[in-house]
Amino acid sequence: MSSVGVLRKMKVAYAVGDPQVNYTLVLDNEDIPMNRLLGTAIRLSWTNRILCLNCGKTTKKSFGQGYCYPCFIKIPETEACVLRPELCRAHLGEARNMQWAEQHCLADHYVYLAVSGGLKVGVTRKSQIPIRWIDQGASRAVRIAQLPNRFLAGSLEVALKAYFSDKTDWRKMLRGVEPEEIDLAGQRTLSRELFPQNLLDYFLPSDEIYEINYPVLEYPTILNSVNLEKVGIVEGVLTGIRGQYIMLDKQRVMNIRTFSGYEIIFEKVDL
Template sequence: MQYEGVLTKMQTEFGNPIQYYLVFEDSFLNVNQLLDKNIEFNFLGYQCLNCGKKKKIFRQGFCYECFYSSAAVGDWIMKPELSTAHLGIQDRDLAYEEKVQLQPHIVYLALSSEVKVGVTRKTQVPTRWIDQGANEAISIVEVPNRYLAGITEVALKNHYADKTNWRKMLTNSIEHVDLIAERLKLENLIPEEVKEYFYLNKSDLYEMRYPVLHYPTKVKSLSLEKTPNFSGKLTGIKGQYLLFEDGTVFNIRSSEGYVVSIAV
């Protein structure tokens, strides 16, 4: 069968294992059903996820102009501590920023390579952890806005990583850490204005099971710009990556806005 469309991050459904879907304008594909089968990708061009124009993608599925103008990619996305909607101060579009920033946010610990700290909207649990390829994750605090989550993350960055080592994550080279015990160490590390939101006794440890037949020992990343035609046998899906038998891994999230055809 042949599928064609603009790549966006795979949609997921929490289960055992997690279910993955590639969604296009007129069709969708359950990627789990392709395990142990050959898939062919052909790179056809670009389409900005914001303006829809066939312009080269700059970052995060956006063309250059949209990346520097859209409220959806303001600096506060990557650095929540820069959020200002709770003060009524606009970055690019206050109405959009209030909608996103002024809602419950979670600060969490996740085990995807080593223990990392991160921030997500409450509505994105557990999707955010799945997208990162975390094997386990646990909430630390639930706060009413993105700013409070951001300053908590900043305080904890002195003690934990804030990025995933994608090579370790994809080879499943992950040390075991008791996240419930780890959380108990944190109460005195978070800002005073956040301590009332600390999850002291709540048991909400999430465990993620990914559809992986076997993990590679070494990985090499696929770039469709450098290799516009690729074919390989799918052996796993983790995070937003497709894992192939020869050790090639394809990050769907970093290829958002690319127009492709897929033969299965």
């Protein structure tokens, strides 16, 4: 088994009742089911080429997880509000691409609480549930508010960050540390007290707590993060997948999304 192509973030599929998240590695137009490779030795070899995910041109460096610099500074996918929703100005008619903004910024958004190594607050489009939670490796999550655009959702998140972290504790997440003492329903109720007065009407009076399971045979106890660009070849037995990370034997982890745009050769091998 050998495949060549440009890396993108892994596709995920998960529905209530599924035993675990299903992951697919995406190489150009080829999809590689990853769950079935658990316990199998794999190899990722970088060809020393990086191709922009937008224009397809070769670039010496990847910007914004997969783009050349000219595209990075002009395409809507890398606008400031992607990382900081409170900076969105689409509701004022200002965006790099208003057609894109109408679908991505002027659509309903959720503000949520999730357990991903620790408790965090976050924002995502309505259509991205539960994909966003899975990409962050969350084990549990609950929605707390539904707002009509990205700016308002970001404004609420900023207010809640005075109490809740907005960062994923990826080290704990990848070690499988699950702080069971976190009362997600109780924290959800508490969050309402932190809402700015003008956003109280967007609080969701009730919501179920989502639980998410990942395909992991064994969690590492010590994390050795692998940099594909530095080592060129990454190989080992696939022991798990969580968030956008693959876990390999010898306590190694690699963030697939970090290397979006990198052309690789993917192989199933015998070690």
